[in-house]
Amino acid sequence: MADRMAGKVAFITGAARGQGRSHALRLAAEGADVIAVDRCAEIDSVAPVYSMPTEHDLAETARRVEELGRRAVARIADVRDFDGLQAAFDSGVAELGRVDVVIANAGIVSFGRSWELTAEQWQDMIDVNLTGVFHTAKAAIPTMIEQGDGGCLLLISSVAGLKGRGGLAHYSAAKQGVVGLMQSLAGELGEHGIRVNTIHPTNVSTPMIQHPTFYGMFSPPGAEPTLENAEPAMRAMHVLPTPWVRESDVSDAVAFLAGDEARFVTGAAFPVDAGVGVR
Template sequence: MGELDNKVALVTGAARGQGRSHCVALAEAGADIIAIDICADIDSIPYPLASKEDLAETARLVAEKGRRISTFAADVRQLADLEAAVSDGIGQLGEIDIVVANAGVVALGVTDPRNEQVYRDIVETNLFGAWNTIAATVPSIIRKGVGGSIVLTSSVQGLTGRGGDGSAAVFAYAASKHGLVGLMKSAANAYAENNIRVNTVHPTGVATPMILNENMAKMHAEGRLSTAMAGNLLPVPWVEPEDVSNAVMWLVSDKAKFITGVALPVDAGCVAM
């Protein structure tokens, strides 16, 4: 018997990185998965985003755990598209218990302080997308009537302003990740009467394609990475996706049944410096 048997979990940004790790961990604990990813690039974002093949690999890994999974290519910036995917997923797997709003982008190296498009794309993906995810999924949790857990993926940049360089890209990332804390606290208050818990996780750099890509390698080689933004207190350059999944799994479990409205760092001490 798994800790999450008979539960349905929805994960955005599910095709690779943290999202894939969360899907696999949730499935290993017994949950069936609704996995959503844009599966396309965004022009203003300077690294490749996940593909349909990446999402199919997530599905394969979940199936290996013996759980059901429904996958959808949908952009979290578009509420109607997200609602359609959620509706189809519920039709296949049942009402939702757990939501991990993980989809997010960054654009380090895009230094223009007036780049409206990159600012808009980052905020709309990271913050607007999380609100869309809540709006699309909470009615299902309420219908099921047994409570639930929502985890929003923020960042250490949702707890600190270190590393600000004046660029629209970095401003957008910090603003969106701070905004998630306000969204989380408001939602924790709004849905407490339905026994729905809402929390954020705040990773430092995570070893995923968001930071392990050609754009970031070029910035590192040119000495353009901000040590103020990247520095950890513990002697590690980053954490692994599974480290964040461990925190997510605790938050969605009965071990954290009275934990709501909390911003939980998974940061190797980054924000303590």
């Protein structure tokens, strides 16, 4: 459906790579212009685990959107900084004219048993993965209401947003908080024709999981933390025979929920989990 998003504008956080870039390219391929936002700098509590995207990555997302024949506005902003995020949103809307789809995708992950997490790890996780989602919605909603023709917010949660995961207490708490935020927003915004849903992916093959720390959570005790050693346990998580899903699998859900086919879907927690939820 190459014209599903024709004439629409999508505002996407965490758009420099991974899921965010995939969502931007999928919606652009279906006709949307894109406001792409990312922090493009390291976060100290995450840096020992994996590196954050760069300004080059964000520019590459914009280039690839434009290669699809759509307009792109790329802005550097930290979702923890509401004023900076609002400025990025406002400049994008000023250039592209409106906003129809908001994808609160920016997120981080780190690992540790709950009582061993540092205060910095906890706070960064809540600030990015929960408060950042709230900031994204808050920045966009007044414009969407003023436009008067509906729209949708898609908040990217996780399977950990439906069931807590060991070694991820702070991540699970933030992602489950996103579900409560979604339900509240869906109730508030229905009268304006604005739909709000969460998407709950299982492991997604992005830089967030492609590192030894993540592999170590799934590798047998004493085994080297490699993808080869981790894959059997990652596969065993799922009812369907896969250790992970691709970014494009999540973008398929984004495209459906953003489109008119889902015009009466709101307040839903939409899994893309290969059956984790029925294990």
